[in-house]
Amino acid sequence: MDDATRRVEDFSLMDHATQSDPFAFYAAAHSQCPVYRMPETGFYVVTRYDDLRQVLKDTETFSNDVSAKDGKGLQGELGVLYEEIIAERGWAHVQTLQRTDPPLHSRYRKLLDRVFTAKRVREMQPYVDQVANDLIDSWIDDGECEFNMRFAMPMPGIIIAEQLGLDRSQVATFKRWADALIALSIRKWTEAEIRQIAETELEMQHYLFHEFEKRREKPTGDLISALVHAHGDDEEALSMHELQNLMHQLISGGFETTQSAIAHGMWLLLRHPETMQRMRDDMSLIKPFCEEAMRIESPVQGLARKTTREVELNGTTIPAGSMVLTRYGAANRDPEKFACPHLFDIDRKNAGAQIAFGAGVHFCVGASLARQEMVSSFTALLTRLDDIELARELPQPVHNPSLYFMPMKELPIRFRKR
Incomplete structure (x- = not known):
């Protein structure tokens, strides 16, 4: 059946193939049912740009508190089990930055x-540039590399680890922790898998507990120290539960989204070598390229909200207590906002209106740093590598299963050293 004639019901966001390439589903939803109720989960999927902004900005109606403790999340009752394991042997999840409302x-x-000020990010630019070049140094003489794990993953991973005051040599461990922290939002798991994921988070929690205690006694000027000593004379210090939850968000957010943005950016250039050459000839095009890359291949395809009351959105009545999926990837390809939305175009005038970082009070706290990491990455790559191409055909589907993200399985490249 041709994509143009497919019904929105012909797709399932729980299907791996649709998760890996959701854009035909988004196009069907835009034209047929902009607020679509998933039959498999009962979640309401919001796909239009203006509707998404309304949801993100109305925190009174669309709450960010979507804890798994009530069994209404993707894992159902196994989500409750996960919370019980963490509470019994570690520090129970409390809602802090991402999961609270004003x-x-x-x-x-x-x-x-x-901490994440534009001024600080500007001051960090030489350091970010150096991390990118250090990574390239580690494989440039080989003439090829698996780009996703040799560059896209460690680039943001090293930076967030070192900003937290942790050692870059442990970046693979932090990545394993980050994968566990987002696992419950990716797909449904078995009870045995839930227990194993919980073990990984508990390992992280106990490691961080000792790091918090060390910084409490002897601050070192890193982000962990800043969090531990964030309170003033008349303010209450963050509890261990709050500290753990904030680190949960910083570690998971510091890896997956920027890794995906960098990997997808490279994949776009491999499919558009003429754009790659334009950027190599004119490095001022790297910033608009990054905005367009985040628009067309949004690192976060969707996140969840929960309604606090019955509400009507684009003609659909959503009951109180319903789970709502805000699909950033769909909003960024809304034809009512972006002309020819499926066309990759670094000359697009309104690419900066992309909503990949969210909107409203929950706009991504690390957006400035993520943008700098992308700009530094592609500046270094295009300065030092020539004739970049795929080393072999990508596996199908291209991405690992995930309801909310688009994690690439691999991106093998070969190149010539400039």
């Missing part, structure tokens, strides 16, 4: 906004 959210946001 006014509680404001306390955590102000704390992190002091």
Whole structure:
């Protein structure tokens, strides 16, 4: 059946093939049912740009508190089991930055906004540039590499690890932790798998507990120290539960999304060598390229909200207590917002309107750093590598299963050293 004639019901977001290439589903939803109720989960999928902004900005109606403790999440009752294991042997999940609404959210946001400032990111540029070049140094003489794990993953991983005051040599361990932290939002798991994922998070929690205690006694100027000593004379210090939850978000957010943005950016250039050459000839095009790459291949395809009351959205009535999927990837390809939305075009005038970083009070706290990591990455890559191409055909589907993200399985490249 031709994609143009397929019904929205012909797709399932729980299907691996649709998750890996959801764009035909998005196009069907845009034209047929912009707010679509998934029959497999009961979740309401929001696909239009303007509707998505409405949801993201109305935190009173669309709450960010979507804890698994009530059994309504993707894992159902196994989500409750996961929470019980963590609470019994580690530090129970409490809602902090990403999973709170104003006014509680404001306390955590102000704390992190002091760290992830535009000024600090500007000052970090030489360091970010150096990390990119150090990584390229490690494989440039080989003439090929598996780009996803040799560059796209460690690039943001090293930076977030070192900003937290942790050792870059442990980046593979941090990646394993980050994968566990987002696992429950990727797909449904068996009970045995749930227990194993919980073991990995508990390993992380106990490691971080000792790091927090060391910084409490002897601050070192890193982000962990800043979190431990964030309170003023008249403010209450963050509890261990709060510290653990904030680190949960910083570690998981510091890996998956920027890794995906860098990997997909390279994949786009491999499919559009003429654009790669234009950028190599004119490095000022790298910034608009990054915005267009994040628009057309959004690292976060969707996140969840929960309705606090019955609400009507684009003609669909959503009951109170319903789970809502905000599909950033669909909004960024909404034809009512972006002309020819499936066309990759670095000359697009409104690419900067992409919503990959969210909107409203939950706009990504690390957006400035993520943008700098992308710009530094592609500046270094295009300066030092020539004749970049795929080393072999990609596996199908291209991505690992995930309801919310688009993690590439691999991206093998070969090249010539400039």
